[in-house]
Amino acid sequence: xxxxxxxxxxxxxxxxxxxxxxxxxxxxxxxxxxxxxxxxxxxxxxxxxxxxxxxxxxxxxxxxxxxxxxxxxxxxxxxxxxxxxxxxxxxxxxxxxxxxxxxxxxxxxxxxxxxxxxxxxxxxxxxxxxxxxxxxxxxxxxxxxxxxxxxxxxxxxxxxxxxxxxxxxxxxxxxxxxxxxxxxxxxx
Amino acid sequence: xxxxxxxxxxxxxxxxxxxxxxxxxxxxxxxxxxxxxxxxxxxxxxxxxxxxxxxxxxxxxxxxxxxxxxxxxxxxxxxxxxxxx
Numbered sequence: 001x002x003x004x005x006x007x008x009x010x011x012x013x014x015x016x017x018x019x020x021x022x023x024x025x026x027x028x029x030x031x032x033x034x035x036x037x038x039x040x041x042x043x044x045x046x047x048x049x050x051x052x053x054x055x056x057x058x059x060x061x062x063x064x065x066x067x068x069x070x071x072x073x074x075x076x077x078x079x080x081x082x083x084x085x086x087x088x089x090x091x092x093x094x095x096x097x098x099x100x101x102x103x104x105x106x107x108x109x110x111x112x113x114x115x116x117x118x119x120x121x122x123x124x125x126x127x128x129x130x131x132x133x134x135x136x137x138x139x140x141x142x143x144x145x146x147x148x149x150x151x152x153x154x155x156x157x158x159x160x161x162x163x164x165x166x167x168x169x170x171x172x173x174x175x176x177x178x179x180x181x182x183x184x185x186x187x188x
Numbered sequence: 189x190x191x192x193x194x195x196x197x198x199x200x201x202x203x204x205x206x207x208x209x210x211x212x213x214x215x216x217x218x219x220x221x222x223x224x225x226x227x228x229x230x231x232x233x234x235x236x237x238x239x240x241x242x243x244x245x246x247x248x249x250x251x252x253x254x255x256x257x258x259x260x261x262x263x264x265x266x267x268x269x270x271x272x273x
Binding site: 122 | 191192197198200201202203205206207208211214215216218219220258259263264267
């Protein structure tokens with residue numbers, strides 16, 4: 001399955017291509033959301049504000065991104081800064097960033113980076129695999145719900161999940177190519 | 189990146205849950221909203237009274253102009269408005 005690299009996507013967004021902007025938001029929405037609710041444990045209303053502000057600033061400042069392929073770390077840093085601002089604004093005094101940042105933020109973000117790379121690899125699988133794995137693992141849908149949505153018996157759903165997981169694992173470890181690219185931050 | 193067994197893959201996939209659909213849609217529609225505000229910014233640059241009204245009470249002035257004063261729209265517009273002199 002063909003997918004634009006981040007750099008190509010950013011270039012198109014900069015050129016005013018609104019479909020590419022929608023794709024960019026789609027690609028990173030889970031990541032930005034996860035940083036605010038998992039790493040920073042923001043309540044949903046605050047996470048919503050951060051989420052919208054991250055994408056608003058990203059849209060406005062795309063031309064300031066020096067390296068188009070560095071979109072992920074740029075968004076992570078932007079999200080992180082806005083989460084800290086939110087936590088600080090909730091305090092009567094103005095504590096230092098390190099005083100409001102929950103413990104283990106770096107570790108959580110590192111895991112999210114890895115999860116994002118995995119999602120990217122998942123999108124290279126045949127569409128039925130990407131969808132079924134996403135529904136089952138990321139969206140927590142039951143065999144029955146997935147079966148109803150995809151018009152498959154539950155037993156087929158289970159075996160397809162297993163096969164697709166094996167395929168994804170093969171994709172990640174088969175040549176070691178994707179894993180190496182992911183750890184270097186160039187995994188698309 | 190560490191080695192992948194299927195349990196680890198499953199754990200990682202579970203970490204990235206979908207953001208609420210309405211949030212994603214709002215962020216995706218941002219270019220449309222901001223483009224709609226271009227006209228307002230231009231008018232504010234030409235019309236001192238409108239500019240002062242926007243600077244004095246951005247939310248109310250936006251609502252009076254027919255825009256939903258969402259915080260991100262308000263902030264985006266605030267950054268684009270010419271400063272009061």
